[in-house]
Amino acid sequence: MQTIDITDFYKIELRVGTITKAEVFGKTKKPAYKLWVDLGEFGIKKSSAQITDHYTTDELVGKQVVCVCNFKPRQIADFMSEILVTGFDDGSGKIVLATVDIPVPNGGKLH
Template sequence: MQTIEFFDFQKVDMRAGTIIEVRDFKEVRNPAYKIWVDMGPLGIKKTSAQITQNYSIEELPGRQVICVCNFPKKQIANFMSEILITGFKDEQNNIVLATLERNVPNGEKLH
C-alpha cells in the first residue's frame, strides 16, 4: 500500500449529504440510479451510482451518505455527475453505501 502525507488527505473534500431524490438511470449499460443529494451550503448535487443490487429506489431518500465533492464533473451517458457517493464492495462485489452512525448537518466535512 502506498502511503500519503496528511496534506494529501486534506485535499479530498469529503462531506455528509442527504439523498433527496432517486430515479432509474435507463440510459446506461449497467443498472444504476440517478441520485440527488442535499449537500447543505454546497446546494443540491447529482450523481449516478451502481447500487441497484443492494438498494431500492424507495429506501434511499432520507439516507445520509459520505460524498467526495471536489472531483471534476463527469458525463455519464446524458447525465452530469457532480459528486461521488462512497461505498464498499460486499462479498458479491455489490456496493454498500458508506453512511453515518448519527445524522450531522448536510455539507459537514469529514475530519
C-alpha cells in the same frame, strides 16, 4: 497499499449529504441510479451510482451518505454526475453505501 501524506488527504472534500431524490438510470451500461444529494450550503448535487443490488429508490431517499465533492464533474450518458457517493464492496462486487449512524448537518466535512 500506497501511503500518502496527510496533506494529500486534506485535499479531498469528503462531505455528508442527504439523498433527496433517486431514479432508475436507464441509459447506463450497468444498472445504476440517478441521485440528488443535499449538501447543505453547497446545494443539491447529482450523482450516478451503481448501487441497485442493495437499495431501491424509495429506500435511498432520506439516507445520509459520504460523498467526494471535489472531483471534476463527469458526463454519464445524458446526466452530469457532480459528486461521487462512496461505498464499500460487500465481498461479492456489490456496493454498500458509506453512511453515518447518527444524523449530522448536511455538508459537514469528514475529519
